[in-house]
Amino acid sequence: HEEGLIFEQGQAGRTGVDLPLPPAVRSRLGGLARKGEIGLPGLSEPQVVRHFVRLSRRNYAIDMGLYPLGSCTMKHNPRLNEKLARLPGFGDLHPMAPLSTTQGAVELIGTLAHWLKTLTGMPAVAMSPKAGAHGELCGLMAIRAAHEAAGEGATRKRVLVPESAHGTNPATAAYCGFNVDAIPATEDGRVDLGALKAKLGPDVAAIMLTNPNTCGLFERDIREIAEAIHSVGAYFYCDGANFNAIVGRVRPGDLGVDAMHINLHKTFSTPHGGGGPGSGPVVLSAALAPFAPLPWIVERDGGFELVEEPNERGDGAQSFGRMTAFHGQMGMYVRALAYMMSHGADGLAQAAADAVLAANYILASLGDVMTAPFEGPCMHEALFDDRFLKDTGVTTLDFAKAMIDEGYHPMTMYFPLVVHGAMLIEPTESESKESLDEFIAVMRRLAQAAKAGEVDRFAGAPFYAPRRRLDETAAARKPVLRWTPPAVAKAAE
Amino acid sequence: HEEGLIFEQGQAGRTGVDLPLPPAVRSRLGGLARKGEIGLPGLSEPQVVRHFVRLSRRNYAIDMGLYPLGSCTMKHNPRLNEKLARLPGFGDLHPMAPLSTTQGAVELIGTLAHWLKTLTGMPAVAMSPKAGAHGELCGLMAIRAAHEAAGEGATRKRVLVPESAHGTNPATAAYCGFNVDAIPATEDGRVDLGALKAKLGPDVAAIMLTNPNTCGLFERDIREIAEAIHSVGAYFYCDGANFNAIVGRVRPGDLGVDAMHINLHKTFSTPHGGGGPGSGPVVLSAALAPFAPLPWIVERDGGFELVEEPNERGDGAQSFGRMTAFHGQMGMYVRALAYMMSHGADGLAQAAADAVLAANYILASLGDVMTAPFEGPCMHEALFDDRFLKDTGVTTLDFAKAMIDEGYHPMTMYFPLVVHGAMLIEPTESESKESLDEFIAVMRRLAQAAKAGEVDRFAGAPFYAPRRRLDETAAARKPVLRWTPPAVAKAAE
Amino acid sequence: MRYLPLTPNDRRDMLAVIGAPSVDDLFRDVPAAAVLDRPVDLALHAGELEVERTIAAMAAKNRHSGALASFLGAGAYRHHIPASVDHLIQRSEFLTSYTPYQPEIAQGTLQYLFEFQTQVALLTGMEVANASMYDGSTACAEAVEMARRVTGRKRIILSGNLHPQYAEVVETLARLHDTDLVLNAPAPAGDEDLVPAIDKATACVVVQYPDVFGHVRDLAPIAQAAQAAGALLIVAVTEVVALGALIPPGAMGADIVVGEGQSIGVGLNYGGPYLGLFAARAKFVRQMPGRLCGETLDAEGKRGYVLTLSTREQHIRREKATSNICTNSGLCSLAFTIHLSLLGEAGLTRLAALNHARAVQLAEKLEGIKGVTLLTQGFFNEFTLKLDRDAAPVVEALVEAGVLGGVPGGRLFPLRHDCDDLLVVAATETNTDEEIDRFAAALTKVLA
């Protein structure tokens, strides 16, 4: 069965909801009543349910198997968190309801903020960013506001970003009006401290650094980097995408970080949902805290207050503004807090340890058949390059697609850019040893097959997926971004 | 990936729940504290979730596609019903809670009872039977009690059951201490009224008849049958498995029925759940009502009362007893009532009409490539026999298994027994015309392939299922009904 | 209407293919007088919002266990069920599938049934278990019928401390046959001796463990006496969590163990759907009621599962079947299997220890109250208090204080009055210190 689009299943007059007839009233639509049809298809409830159940079965998911996407932290998503986020007290709460009726919500946001600050060793947190990239923007805007407040807004225009950074880092810096200056990596996959120092100057606004970095390595010189950055009056923005590796064991505040976003959908397991929603609160140093966006949570008299606008107490007076309507990702806050409380201080540290252990186990177990670009232990992700595929005719992409036929989602590939044909594997702490061993065995078999010259198995992969390889070039060349009724489409030809 | 048993994934000390340490108390287990291990495996939550998600993906389900199981009524299961059954006011309600705290539950049972009585045109209903077969037992026990009350318990030992009856009917009659006497069918698939009359006598306790019957046909002589049965002082038990065909359009009470169970999991769509739970309330005529099992719902003073034991008002004085602890399938009641209220009197009648229409559409559309044993329109299921497979080397079983490879669940086969190689197809009212057309096209192709001699395609089927055909004979010869630790299993050899 | 995909156009086109002038024509075999000419006298169709409002209003009239401090047991127990259980059983592939008669596309259901059977066998200490019955009470009645088949005898001895509604169900079914039913009087103090009644005519003895008053007792002497007489010992367990702390009935010689599985994964549900457990000695397997799932191989030699020994069942054997049960408690057995998989050995034993500890704490609080005597000395998570007055009004008074304080003896045994002053009280892991204190304070006040 090939499942058509809902538009191809529709029939006029059919519907999947029953609504009462509207009471007869005098229409007051100001003369703007819609005239033509919208063009939406009519389906019954059984059809809609079956359509989406069938579609879902064409997806891979963490609930189905290991999801070794480096940097994405695909870990177990507890259903307790889903249940709690749906409590009417949160799910059915209006963002503009009188604050007297939303005290529990404010308490929850405040409690989560307390956990985030304590885990990072930072004095403040901006809760409202909607995702990691939004958090990056928040951090850089706070940095920009701080420089402006110091009268240096016009001169500090350069942001240092390592070559290996997530694409969001340079995109964010540019979006924020900064010039991006790339820092090269050393042979051992870390920021070149010498090169970094050589780039410092009074026009530097900040550095954006991921730690553990995107090679899966901890930046050993992190404190020297922070010191050097601070010595020229610039700020240290840390990309928190990899916080999962160190949560509960290392506090970014102790490393000299000024701002760091936390992907609640990575470290604290709010589900990725096929691409979102996420949540990206940003912890801030004392220097940056006054510039945080509104709304704010303030702990006062043993309780929590929500500050939506600058108030007479001075809260928010220096805030750089507002990043989103309302109060941020409440639904994600509930899930993240439930996750944190379930693990506790001890469990989060254990989770980080297990994540790092699992990655190193993979690195060690595959070291003889695949090639790792760097020496020494990794943090929570194991990085390989494509040297082991040299002269086999198999590319990193082919190798990744062949994993699909073995029942796995591919690893992150061609990232970080500093490693040729990179393959970045993040098993997370959610996998059992049995699961890791099964994965390792499959990867070994694939590596051996590639070396044995079984090119067809790779070049044509996947063979056993809902679709064979899709023509992405054709999709981009003449984009078809929506369904059009056949008659209209034909007429347009 | 081959998903092992949970026992093969366990490790000592691991658990998927976190429970606090019990407070230290003096044990008062009466010296019977467990000594050895139970032998349960230890799994973490991520493992358990993934295990059952993976298992689920090896099932077919109505949410995935048409489920043409005749007599089983696999129709759409609305999620609203699931949501309502889980309201804490029902889901978290204790059966022995003081009745002052469960008034809403009694009201719901009473409301459902009112709907059932109104739809069937019967004056009473016994709510507690747990499934259809349990309902049959309830009905026959009421009949037995009525005969006993009339002093004829010892003499009325014979129950007439048509050859085409569901297996539960003779099993129930036997379980209830009756002797089963089969009635033959006519050429046109109905009870032979003449043969029936010839079997009547003072020793007959009841007839058990399904209507529409298991050939998917309405018993035209139903009122004559009822009259004949009543004329010898026996009762008419109607198997309500096929009530879906007539609900809202025909009331069994108008046909002379004395007792009929209603499968809430068929006509009123409480989900089958892979084999249960069901619910089988039994509507009763005035003659049988006094003998119904407790507990009872009594409408009194505009409200509903729950009668758990014979009371001073005389409720339950002649009750034949109790069929189950507590009050029956509350969770199913909520779902069924939500289903009924959603459809309403108009929607239920339309559902029956659509179910019958869909079955006749299949019967008409496949009549030229498959063979139907009986003339004329069917009710909500279309019956075929295996004459069209004659000399093809393909059996009904092969044909059914080949449907799996086309993405369908097989139809009911080899039932009813009165038709050779029977194939009983019940599409229900939940299928769209597009879905029916797709199914019809597949069935046509299969019938043509069988006639074209493509035997291998059938004999080996299914090829594209989680498993090929399973060896049921071996399973029954030396039953392995549980997992045994490999060491123990080996020692036992 | 949202559930009906056919449009008026579809219906017209389909009738044309059929060659029928109208849908009414398809009902031509129905006697004309019996065809309704208008909808029955019930409400017309309604939207989700309206249906939800009506039914939620009924739910809101109930005072559910989570809204009060609940100490109710007597055959149904409130336990915390992990959120993942309810999530998983609602997967379309489990919730909306049929009985796994087509094993090639039902391995999901079949494999968990095999796991379920294994879990039940392990818990009860028995060799084999079936794929579920309706609930504990009907499983108990089926066990008695099975004992009758196995022994060919007609004497059935029921402990007086068997849950009285279980006893009623057994009695109701037993009346269908020529039966010699011996139902002992309740022994709230736990001093019942069943051994003397067992004789060569006895088919079975049915004992509850822990019993309805909460007592635990060593079953080995009864088992020995029964087996010496050629009778079977049937043990009924209404609180299956107890088997995480107690010696299993199988280890004490039970021949059949039945149980109510509701405590693990299923929830209270005002009494249903629940989950009947049924385990027995392997030698009786062909006499067992209900479905059985067995391991086998497919045509390619891969391990798989099928429903087996169906020659015991009604759809094959018709009037020769071992019971008439067809639909069972499939989805409840899945909930049980998932919850018990989450618990595992470590979790279940801790859960059981926690339940026992809570009950001990509660007993220690309550037994000191004036007017209260604790009758149960050895117990798991439930015990019986003798009050200085009728317990039913005490329970009603406790509700006012926010406490569901137990099941009065008069609710369990309404037709005899020697139990009216008894109160059967249970505690589980869901009860907090505060709730226990609240109960003790409220009971003190009510009895003062």
Next chain:
Amino acid sequence: MRYLPLTPNDRRDMLAVIGAPSVDDLFRDVPAAAVLDRPVDLALHAGELEVERTIAAMAAKNRHSGALASFLGAGAYRHHIPASVDHLIQRSEFLTSYTPYQPEIAQGTLQYLFEFQTQVALLTGMEVANASMYDGSTACAEAVEMARRVTGRKRIILSGNLHPQYAEVVETLARLHDTDLVLNAPAPAGDEDLVPAIDKATACVVVQYPDVFGHVRDLAPIAQAAQAAGALLIVAVTEVVALGALIPPGAMGADIVVGEGQSIGVGLNYGGPYLGLFAARAKFVRQMPGRLCGETLDAEGKRGYVLTLSTREQHIRREKATSNICTNSGLCSLAFTIHLSLLGEAGLTRLAALNHARAVQLAEKLEGIKGVTLLTQGFFNEFTLKLDRDAAPVVEALVEAGVLGGVPGGRLFPLRHDCDDLLVVAATETNTDEEIDRFAAALTKVLA
């Protein structure tokens, strides 16, 4: 701990394979002084029951919309969401999957994104739509940035009746660039004229439809003026259900339409997660922010879907990207797609008609109350009342009567005080006759 599968034995065995003496050794690159030697000062791990108790206690402190009669809108609307929506989005395959970068095993996600894009384009009357943004306010700010890119101009004109928090978000981002931002004063009476301000330096005009006070206005004159000046018209829709009843912005000449999709499928959630809608003319597609899903063929010629035009996106284009957005509102867009599929043409138009009728009924009840003036004459499901006093304390007083009676102007525009006597009131299909009567009676009493 329930979420961590590794056992102490596993950890030991894995370390042996790695050749490391301890897990701490794997952290050897971390400066020693920064490694914590004990857990941070937070609670230790806790079971489900404990976590649920704590968090449910917080939830219970809120008075949610279902517990009162709610007439709150102002950018977030309470609608009934069919139960199947929440069921379907929780399927593991949707909930726990990643962004569909591997299309062969993500066709489920990709196909619904394609359906979503089509739905959004149809609703807004635009040619193309993206695969979602964070919410309406950020989508609005992204639209302004896009207009700047498309036109190369720096003047941004914001209607004074744009939701003030949307305006704040636009302003906050605009400050990053050399911008000439014109923010009009609110016009609660709906008499704002934007045309005169549009000039050749204007990049875009941003108008809300219906606006924050509920007014609907013909956008065609503004569109014509903008396009004549080479500027873009951006239309923000905060109540997307309105598009079931009103002429779509695309039909009136909008260049970009952004919206908040929360009303369909998503729910209130105290403000998030929500769903940003973003639609535009096809000619701007390569300037659009966010993900796009496109149709293509696979190697066997079968139709399939992929993320496309990713050369606009940060993971490919880095500092040259059209925005920095990465994670978006995937699961919310699924909820929207499902709910709107259920509604369909017939359902959405009926739903919109029902909302409008409810609002008209409410307006007719309220406008007769002494001290109340209805400012909004043409509206969809929301309108503004001018009271004879400060609205905030009135709202607090209404809560006492069980009514969430609207959003006070002072909550929306806290820094100016000319809106303090305004009350923005919405009605939807969830409001009953009784609730409308309750509101009218309570407001009459409070204002008496």
